[in-house]
Amino acid sequence: MKRRSPAKRVALALMMAVTAWSVWTWVQSRPAAAAPAEKAAAEPAKGEHAKAEGGEGEESGPAPFNLTKFGDETPPFIAMLINFGILAAGYYFLGRKPVAAGLQARRDTISKDIEEAQRMKVEAEARAKTYQSKLEKLEEELAAARESLVRAGEAEGERIVREAETKAERMRKDAEFLVQQELKQLRGELLRGTVDAAIAAAEELLKKRVTSADQERLAEDYLADLGGKHRAISVEAPRGAIGEPDRGSAP
Amino acid sequence: MSLSIVARRYARAVMELGIELGQVDAIVDEVGSFAAAWEASPELRNAIENPLVSHAAKKSVVEELASRLGVSPTTRHTVLLLVDRRRAKALPHVAQALREFADARKGLLRAEVTTAAPLSEVYYARLQVQLEAMTGKKVVVDRRTDPELIAGVVTRIGDRILDGSLRTRLQSLRDALMPADA
Numbered sequence: 473m474k475r476r477s478p479a480k481r482v483a484l485a486l487m488m489a490v491t492a493w494s495v496w497t498w499v500q501s502r503p504a505a506a507a508p509a510e511k512a513a514a515e516p517a518k519g520e521h522a523k524a525e526g527g528e529g530e531e532s533g534p535a536p537f538n539l540t541k542f543g544d545e546t547p548p549f550i551a552m553l554i555n556f557g558i559l560a561a562g563y564y565f566l567g568r569k570p571v572a573a574g575l576q577a578r579r580d581t582i583s584k585d586i587e588e589a590q591r592m593k594v595e596a597e598a599r600a601k602t603y604q605s606k607l608e609k610l611e612e613e614l615a616a617a618r619e620s621l622v623r624a625g626e627a628e629g630e631r632i633v634r635e636a637e638t639k640a641e642r643m644r645k646d647a648e649f650l651v652q653q654e655l656k657q658l659r660g661e662l663l664r665g666t667v668d669a670a671i672a673a674a675e676e677l678l679k680k681r682v683t684s685a686d687q688e689r690l691a692e693d694y695l696a697d698l699g700g701k702h703r704a705i706s707v708e709a710p711r712g713a714i715g716e717p718d719r720g721s722a723p
Numbered sequence: 724m725s726l727s728i729v730a731r732r733y734a735r736a737v738m739e740l741g742i743e744l745g746q747v748d749a750i751v752d753e754v755g756s757f758a759a760a761w762e763a764s765p766e767l768r769n770a771i772e773n774p775l776v777s778h779a780a781k782k783s784v785v786e787e788l789a790s791r792l793g794v795s796p797t798t799r800h801t802v803l804l805l806v807d808r809r810r811a812k813a814l815p816h817v818a819q820a821l822r823e824f825a826d827a828r829k830g831l832l833r834a835e836v837t838t839a840a841p842l843s844e845v846y847y848a849r850l851q852v853q854l855e856a857m858t859g860k861k862v863v864v865d866r867r868t869d870p871e872l873i874a875g876v877v878t879r880i881g882d883r884i885l886d887g888s889l890r891t892r893l894q895s896l897r898d899a900l901m902p903a904d905a
Contacts, residue, residue, distance in 0.1 A: 660902055667900045671893050675873065678889060682874045687840050690875045694887035695846070698853050 480566060487562040490555050497547045730816030737801050737817070738824045746795060751818075751825045753798035758818035760788060761811070771811045781806050832860045835879040839872040839888070854880065 538546045737754070741747040761767060767788070771781050785806055789799040805811045826833050834854050836847070847864055854862040858880065869877075875888035 663900075663902060667897055670900075671897045675890070675893055678873050678893075679870075682839075682889070684840065687838070687874050688842070688846075690887070690889065691838065691842055691846055694876045695850060695853060697887060698850075698857065698885065 483562045483565055486558055490558045494555055497551075726813050727816050727820075729810060730813040731820045733801070733805065733810070733813065734817045734820035734824060737797070738821060738828075740797055742828075744797060746797065747825055747828070749795060750798055750801075751821045753792065753794040754801065754814075754818045754821050756792050757788070757794070757798065757802055758815040760792070761814045771806060778807075826863065830860060832858055832862045832880055833865060834862050835865045835867060837867040837869050837872065837877045837879075837888075839868065839870055839874050841866075841868055842876075850876075850878070854878065 538544050538548050540548050540550050542548055542551070737750060738747065741750040744750075767784070770776055770784050782803060785802050786799070789802065801817075802811075802814065805814055805817070822833065832854075834851075836850060847866065851862050851864050854864075862880070871890060873889040873893075875890075875892075877888050877891075878885040
C-alpha cells in the first residue's frame with residue numbers, strides 16, 4: 473500500500489475532523505430546527521387563545537444571521553467558510569497530482585486518438601486517391617484488357633488454323649503414302665500374278681512339247697556343265713557314322 | 724527331338740550290331756525293305772500308328788511282315804523295338820541313315836540322280852564317272868524319275884544338290900522377273 477507523506481496525513485485528518493464536526497453540528501442543529509415547526513403546529517390554538525385573551529404574542533420571522541458566534545442554535549457562518557477552505561485545500565493538495573496525471577493521460581490518449589485518426593485519415597485519403605486514379609484509369613485498363621484479349625484470341629485463332637493446316641498436310645501426305653503403298657502393292661500383285669501365269673503357261677507348254685531329244689540334250693548339257701566347270705565337290709561323311717564321335721547315345 | 728536325329732541314333736546302334744555280326748549289308752537291305760513297305764502301305768502305317776490297335780496286334784503284324792520278307796532276327800528285333808518305343812515313324816529315316824553309314828564305311832558316296840524321264844545306261848555311267856572325278860570317291864548312283872522336273876537332271880550327293888532341271892530354271896526366271904519387294 474502506498475505510504476502517504478506526513479502533510480497529507482495531517483490534511484486527511486483535518487478533513488475527516490472537519491467532516492465529523494460538520495456532521496455533529498448538523499445533527500445538533502436538526503432538533504432546534506424541527507422544534508419551531510412542532511411549536512408552530514402546537515401553538516395555533518394557544519395563539520388564538522392568547523389572542524383572544526389579550527391580544528399579546530411574539531412576532532415570528534427569519535432568525536438573525538450568525539457570523540461568528542459558536543454555541544448558538546445555528547452554526548456560525550465563519551465555521552462554514554473555514555470548513556469549506558479546509559476541504560478545498562485538502563482536495564487541492566490531495567487531488568492535484570492524480571487529477572493532473574489523469575488529465576495528462578487523458579490528454580495523451582486523446583492526442584494518440586487524434587494522431588491515429590489523422591493517420592487513418594491520411595491513409596483513407598491515399599486510398600481514396602488510389603481508387604480515384606484507378607477509377608480514372610479503369611477505362612484505359614478495360615480498353616487495354618479488351619485489346620489484349622482480342623490479340624490473344626487472334627493469335628490463338630492463327631495457331632489453331634496453323635495446326636489445322638499442318639494436320640491437314642500431314643493427313644494428305646499420309647493418304648498419299650497409303651495410296652502409293654496400295655498402288656505399289658497392287659502393281660506387285662499384278663506383276664506377281666502375271667509372272668506366275670506366264671511361268672505356269674510356259675511350264676505347261678514345255679511339259680507338252682519337251683521330247684526325248686530335248687531330254688537327252690538337256691542331260692548332255694548338264695553333264696557338260698559338270699565337266700566344263702571342273703567343280704570339285706567335297707562331301708562330308710554322314711554325321712554319326714561308325715568310327716566317328718556322335719552326340720548322345722541311342723535311345 | 725527331331726525324328727532324323729533319333730533315327731541316326733537307332734541306325735548307329737543297329738550298324739554296330741551288324742558289324743559285330745558281319746551282316747551289315749543284309750541288315751541294311753532288310754531295313755530298307757521294311758522302310759519301303761512302310762512307305763508303300765498306308766494300311767501298315769495306320770495299323771502301327773493307330774492307338775486303338777493293341778500292342779500285341781501291332782507286334783503280330785510286324786512279325787508277320789518280317790516272316791514274309793524273310794528278314795534276319797536282328798532286323799525283326801530292330802523294327803519291334805521301334806514299335807515298342809512308338810518310333811515306327813522313324814523307320815524310313817533309320818533305313819536311310821543305315822545306308823549312309825554303310826556307304827561311308829565302304830568309302831562310297833551315294834548320289835541320288837533324278838531325271839524327268841529315264842536316260843540311257845551310257846549316260847548314267849558317264850555321269851557316275853564325272854561325279855567320281857569331282858568327288859574323288861567311288862560313287863553309287865541311285866536313279867529316280869520325277870516328271871515334275873520337265874527336263875534336265877538333279878543330283879544330290881550328301882547335303883549338296885546339283886540342279887540342272889528345267890523346273891528350277893523356270894523358277895529362277897520367275898524370281899528374276901519378280902520385283903524385289905513383291
